[in-house]
Amino acid sequence: MVDLVHRPGEMREKVLDIAEPEGFGNAVIGVKQGSNVHIDVRLESLHDGILVSGTVDVDAEGECVRCLTDVSLPVEVEFQELFAYSEDEAFDYTVHEDHVDLEPVVRDAVVLALPFQPVCQADCLGLCPQCGVRLLDNPGHQHEAPVDPRWAALAGLDAEVPQDDTEKR
Ligand SMILES: [Zn+2]
Ligand SMILES: [Zn+2]
Structure with missing residues (x-):
């Protein structure tokens, strides 16, 4: 990332496969610890920070709320956030020591995409x-x-x- 910081116009694309360190989700469905989180990410250097955008693919696991059988639901969701150089409170995310921490951005995007009433099939x-x-x-x-x-x-x-x-x- 050092090659991007304070170099507006520079851009990098990366593919990451990460084993989810903790697990997260809502009360009925979530991503388990150790699940493979596949991330296609694009980092663009802007004047005021690094614009991070991409797609995350992961399988969420839970129970059908109607019949209680296990449900595995593929989730594909897009995300985009600006990581600012400024520590100003106006920004949710900032660049720290030439790094951006993707984890909370990816986690929030996936959680928002999770259903609150997962079903094994629509006509369960x-x-x-x-x-x-x-x-x-x-x-x-x-x-x-x-x-x-x-x-x-x-x-x-x-x-x-x-x-x-x-x-x-
Ligand atoms: Zn019966
Ligand atoms: Zn069901």
């Missing part, structure tokens, strides 16, 4: 509310209609009626 039917089986795996799954408690008493009586074929004509 969720789980059976009675027994919990995954309905997509069990087409046509259903239970017999629950017996009305008033009739349940009669059903019990039924069993006690002696079976006698001769009773009927």
